[in-house]
Amino acid sequence: MKFLDSNILAYAFYHNEHTLRCQQLIREGGVINTLSLIEAFNIISHEQTKSHAIASIRSLLKSDLVIVETGINLIFEGLKKAEHYKKLSFADLIHLMTASLEGCEGIASFDSDFDGLDIPRVY
Numbered sequence: 001m002k003f004l005d006s007n008i009l010a011y012a013f014y015h016n017e018h019t020l021r022c023q024q025l026i027r028e029g030g031v032i033n034t035l036s037l038i039e040a041f042n043i044i045s046h047e048q049t050k051s052h053a054i055a056s057i058r059s060l061l062k063s064d065l066v067i068v069e070t071g072i073n074l075i076f077e078g079l080k081k082a083e084h085y086k087k088l089s090f091a092d093l094i095h096l097m098t099a100s101l102e103g104c105e106g107i108a109s110f111d112s113d114f115d116g117l118d119i120p121r122v123y
Contacts (some may be wrong), residue, residue: 002030002122003099004065006039007110014047015057018110025123026063033098035070035091037061040075068098077101088113
C-alpha cells in the first residue's frame with residue numbers, strides 16, 4: 001500500500017497536468033492522515049473555491065482510503081525522528097511516520113523532500 005501525500009490528493013480535484021494520475025492513485029487506494037486532508041483542503045481552496053474544497057474533502061472521507069488520525073502518538077513519533085530527518089518539514093515528517101507505522105511500501109508525492117528515505121517516493 002502507498003501513502004498518498006497532500007499534493008496527490010489536491011491535484012486530483014482541479015485541472016492540472018497530474019489530475020488523471022492522481023485520481024487513479026486515489027481509486028487504487030492507500031493511506032492518508034488527517035493532516036494531509038487539511039493540507040489538501042488548503043491547496044484546493046487556494047486553486048478553486050472553498051465550496052469546491054469542501055466537496056473534495058468530503059468525497060475523500062467517503063472513499064476507500066485508510067485515514068489515520070494525526071493524534072498525540074503520531075506527533076510523538078515525529079518528534080523522536082525530527083533530528084534524524086532534518087530536511088523534512090514537520091508535516092512531511094508526520095506523513096513519513098504515518099507511512100512507516102502503517103507499513104506502506106511507498107510514498108506517492110511530487111515533493112522531492114521524500115527522496116532518499118527509508119520508504120521510497122514512488123511518484
